[in-house]
Amino acid sequence: MLFKTITRENFKKMVEALMEENEVIGPKARDLDTEGKKIYRFLKLNSFEELEMDYTRSYSSPKNYFLPFKEDLAVYDLHDKGWDQDIHYTIHPRVIIGMRACDINALLKLDQVMAKSVYPDPYYFARRRNTLIIGLDHEPLEDCFCRSMNADTAFHGFDLFLTDIGKDYFAAINSDTAYMILNRFDAKDVTKEDQFLYKKVKSRIESKFKTQVTITILPELMDLEFESEVWKKWGDKCLSCGSCAMVCPTCYCYGIEEDIDLDFSMAVKRKFLYSCNLLDFATVAGGHNFRPRADVRLKYRYYHQFRGFVEAFNQSLCVGCNRCGKACLAGISPKVVIDDLIETEKR
Amino acid sequence: MSLKIPRYDINLEPSMSKHPDFNRKSILMHTQSGFKSEIIAIVPLTAHEKLFHIRICDPCERENFAFLPGQFVMLELPGCGEVPISISSSSSNKEFIALCIRKVGKVTGMLHRLKPGTIVGIRGPFGTHFPMEKMVGHNILLIAGGLGIVPLRSPIYWVNEHRSDYGDITVMYGAKEPGQILFGYQFEEWRRIYGLNILTIVQNAGKGRQGKEGIITDLFDDIDIDSDNTFAVVCGPPVMFKFVCAHLSKSGLPRQRMFVSLERRMHCGMGKCCRCNVGSTFTCLDGPVFDYWTVMNLKEAI
Numbered sequence: 001m002l003f004k005t006i007t008r009e010n011f012k013k014m015v016e017a018l019m020e021e022n023e024v025i026g027p028k029a030r031d032l033d034t035e036g037k038k039i040y041r042f043l044k045l046n047s048f049e050e051l052e053m054d055y056t057r058s059y060s061s062p063k064n065y066f067l068p069f070k071e072d073l074a075v076y077d078l079h080d081k082g083w084d085q086d087i088h089y090t091i092h093p094r095v096i097i098g099m100r101a102c103d104i105n106a107l108l109k110l111d112q113v114m115a116k117s118v119y120p121d122p123y124y125f126a127r128r129r130n131t132l133i134i135g136l137d138h139e140p141l142e143d144c145f146c147r148s149m150n151a152d153t154a155f156h157g158f159d160l161f162l163t164d165i166g167k168d169y170f171a172a173i174n175s176d177t178a179y180m181i182l183n184r185f186d187a188k189d190v191t192k193e194d195q196f197l198y199k200k201v202k203s204r205i206e207s208k209f210k211t212q213v214t215i216t217i218l219p220e221l222m223d224l225e226f227e228s229e230v231w232k233k234w235g236d237k238c239l240s241c242g243s244c245a246m247v248c249p250t251c252y253c254y255g256i257e258e259d260i261d262l263d264f265s266m267a268v269k270r271k272f273l274y275s276c277n278l279l280d281f282a283t284v285a286g287g288h289n290f291r292p293r294a295d296v297r298l299k300y301r302y303y304h305q306f307r308g309f310v311e312a313f314n315q316s317l318c319v320g321c322n323r324c325g326k327a328c329l330a331g332i333s334p335k336v337v338i339d340d341l342i343e344t345e346k347r
Numbered sequence: 348m349s350l351k352i353p354r355y356d357i358n359l360e361p362s363m364s365k366h367p368d369f370n371r372k373s374i375l376m377h378t379q380s381g382f383k384s385e386i387i388a389i390v391p392l393t394a395h396e397k398l399f400h401i402r403i404c405d406p407c408e409r410e411n412f413a414f415l416p417g418q419f420v421m422l423e424l425p426g427c428g429e430v431p432i433s434i435s436s437s438s439s440n441k442e443f444i445a446l447c448i449r450k451v452g453k454v455t456g457m458l459h460r461l462k463p464g465t466i467v468g469i470r471g472p473f474g475t476h477f478p479m480e481k482m483v484g485h486n487i488l489l490i491a492g493g494l495g496i497v498p499l500r501s502p503i504y505w506v507n508e509h510r511s512d513y514g515d516i517t518v519m520y521g522a523k524e525p526g527q528i529l530f531g532y533q534f535e536e537w538r539r540i541y542g543l544n545i546l547t548i549v550q551n552a553g554k555g556r557q558g559k560e561g562i563i564t565d566l567f568d569d570i571d572i573d574s575d576n577t578f579a580v581v582c583g584p585p586v587m588f589k590f591v592c593a594h595l596s597k598s599g600l601p602r603q604r605m606f607v608s609l610e611r612r613m614h615c616g617m618g619k620c621c622r623c624n625v626g627s628t629f630t631c632l633d634g635p636v637f638d639y640w641t642v643m644n645l646k647e648a649i
Contacts, residue, residue: 021351073379076425082466083425087377093352118372118632119617125375126357181350226646253621256614260426267426269379276621284612285430285452288585290647300624303646308627 001155002179004187005168005194014185015048018095022132025065026097027055042096051097053164056141061249061323062096062103066110066127069246069273073123073256076267083267089126097134102144102319104135104158105151106249112313113252123271132177135161137201140209145335146320147206148213165197213338215306215316221341222307226299230340235295237330242275244301244324244332250317251275276301302337366408369471378617381423381468382408387443389463392529395450396494397459398435401469402443412472414438416479416501417608417636420471421616422446424461428454431613433635434472435497437504444469447497447529473616475636477502477606479509482578486514488570490591492521492563492583496529498608498635499582507541517544517570521563521583524551546570564590567598574599582608588649592639605639609648 006014018024026045029038029052040055042062075086099107107128114124135158146152154161159178162169171187173179190198245251255274260267274281277297282290291297309317318334325333357363360375367376388400401422403409414420414434423429430452436445450459461467479502487506491499499518506513518537522528528547537543546569552560559565563583572595579600581591588607595605611623611630623630626645633641642648 017350018352021349078426082383085380085425085468087379089357091354091356091358093354095352113619117618119369119378119619120373120375121617121619122357122363122375122378126355129355129357130352132352177353184350223646252619254614255620255622256429258426258428264426269423269425269429274620274622276624281622282612282624284610285455290611303627304621304624308624311627 002173003190004171004173004182005165005190006171006182006185006187007168010185010187011162011169012048014181015045015051015097017185018181019045019048022093022095024095024097025062026051027058028052029055030059042098045097053098053136055098056138057100057321057323057326059323059327060247061106061321062099063106063110063249063252065094065096065131066107066124067114067252067254067273071123071271072268073271074269076269078260078265078267089122091126091130093130093132094127095132095134098136099133099158100138100321101135101154101161102146102149102151102321103249104133104154104161105146105149106319106321107133108154108157109250109309109313109315109317109319110252111157117312132175133158133160134178137161137163137205139205141322143211143322143325143333143335144209144320145211145213145322147209148211148215149316149318149320151319152205152209163198163201165194165201168194170194170198170201211322211335213320213335214342215338218306218316218338218341219310222303225341228341230337231295231299233340234332234337235293235298237332238277238294238298239330240277240279240294240297241329242278243327243329245275245277246273247323247327249319249321249323250305253281276304298332302334306338366405366411367470368411369473370413379470381421381470382412384467384469386461386463386465386467389461392447393527396447396529397450399446399448399458400436400443401446401467403469404466409441412441412444414444414472415476416505417476417498418472418474419498419616419635420444420446420469420473421613422454422458423468423470424454424457425468427457429468429470429614430454431473431616431631433498433501433608435500437508438501439504439508445500447494447500449494470616473631475634477580477636478578479505483509483512484514486516486573486577488517488519488572488577488579488595490519490563490579490581490583492587492591493523493527494529495581495583495587495608496520497582499580500530502580503537503543507537507543510541514576515544516541517546519546519548519563519566519570521548521550521566521587523549525549525553525558544570562590563587564594567594572598572600574601577604579605580608581605585610585649588642592642592649596639602640602643603638606636607639607642607649608635609637609642610635
């Protein structure tokens with residue numbers, strides 16, 4: 001990998017230049033929470049000033065620029081002789097600034113399913129290939145457990161990854177496009193001093209992780225503790241609202257609905273993100289529900305993340321951002337559920 | 348100098364200009380582009396089931412479409428919805444595929460109102476198939492309950508067309524009432540021409556009906572299973588699997604020679620929507636045909 005440094009002033013110029021000719025997405029303060037703290041979201045930037053380089057955590061993840069909440073998969077023109085199908089893929093380039101290492105790792109996991117596995121998804125693939133990603137390091141928050149999930153650092157999956165080392169940004173470069181852009185804004189070669197500062201920042205970040213989750217035996221534990229009371233305990237609290245899946249950077253399950261115009265001339269096939277916690281997730285035609293209870297659905301959410309995905313791709317699906325824990329109205333977070341599971345094992 | 352990020356047009360990928368071939372799973376293709384197909388015949392079977400003969404309109408797509416017994420397709424009625432339906436015809440029939448559909452939900456309800464000539468879309472084939480090649484030289488026991496006979500019709504056609512490759516073929520079929528027996532009109536042909544041993548049983552025989560009354564496992568009394576030389580294929584309602592598979596295990600049949608075909612909710616057929624999640628995997632990718640050893644390792648599969 002190649003490395004450069006860029007000054008803050010030049011970085012500002014770079015972002016502004018990118019904004020002139022491309023759609024640029026970045027963390028923006030959207031609202032205030034009850035404690036008066038800013039709530040962030042990844043949104044289209046209109047000026048450099050809107051970009052919050054010191055943001056803590058975006059409420060929902062930037063995955064929705066790759067997997068939108070709603071998306072038209074096909075449009076049908078209905079006529080006397082049948083119908084014609086029209087399919088469009090997103091092909092306009094986009095820049096996302098400020099993605100965290102966990103969110104980039106989340107994208108790599110989504111790549112496994114959506115781009116590198118069987119039946120590559122053209123809708124995802126087109127968006128992914130048209131997005132330039134500029135990552136950004138940060139000090140972990142109180143409840144970040146990405147380190148336990150091996151998602152606290154990113155080595156690929158981005159074009160550019162920035163670390164604030166004081167007066168400059170230290171940039172890891174992963175694509176030719178990013179290299180060319182960076183060089184246009186007077187990026188400097190890395191000095192011994194820069195390297196020293198970079199390593200210092202990295203080890204400071206490493207030392208600040210407070211939350212730890214043990215997942216080494218989790219795949220086995222999911223089977224051993226399948227009938228555990230822990231699922232009932234947390235499942236009874238679960239409101240089956242699906243908020244966790246909406247904010248999760250890796251949840252990708254969805255549903256399909258088809259709509260028809262009142263005059264029967266047009267129809268549309270629409271994909272919408274779903275959640276395995278929602279009541280009718282596994283209901284088949286005729287009314288039989290394979291997962292009628294909230295605790296069973298909650299269990300399968302974990303089962304997929306820490307067992308099913310591990311079986312398929314040798315890694316857990318969770319990246320440890322704890323967005324689901326924050327969004328959950330019932331106070332269910334992976335940390336407490338997994339700790340509980342491990343505790344029952346100890347008993 | 349421009350800072351425009353280069354534009355990547357997925358449509359220019361060479362594989363995207365070809366007819367989608369769902370058997371070539373790793374190729375980038377228009378995954379939502381179904382084959383336009385015409386319903387060429389609709390055969391009412393019972394009050395709730397109809398058999399649809401569906402022919403892919405484009406000759407090239409029709410020629411390329413190839414499936415193996417046990418696989419399914421996603422059948423789409425634009426504007427109404429898309430449903431997974433297992434193929435119920437011979438895999439050597441290149442002219443049309445047969446789908447037997449029970450009127451049970453929104454899409455199937457609408458399908459039952461259609462007339463021949465309607466254009467629908469199909470994507471597929473998807474999923475795993477019965478290991479017809481591995482079964483060569485063995486006896487096969489095909490066990491179906493109710494609508495479960497539908498996916499088994501495809502392996503039955505296969506066996507009939509390759510009759511000398513296989514030993515004794517026994518079809519055990521249970522239904523609730525005599526009027527709900529599907530494809531009964533074909534049994535005589537299968538018996539007389541292909542020498543299949545077909546045993547049927549109904550739960551409520553009603554007045555004056557000849558034949559057996561009881562549940563599917565009662566039929567085991569009438570047959571001997573050569574456990575060293577037999578493959579079993581089971582398909583039926585969820586409750587049936589447990590009893591039938593337990594009985595087969597007891598008779599000494601190895602779990603890897605017992606195959607079941609499962610059913611779950613599906614929205615994509617391609618392992619993306621997660622709706623058909625069963626245990627640690629998905630019914631659309633690793634199923635619908637699973638061997639019984641795998642099923643035992645999948646939580647709550649049956």
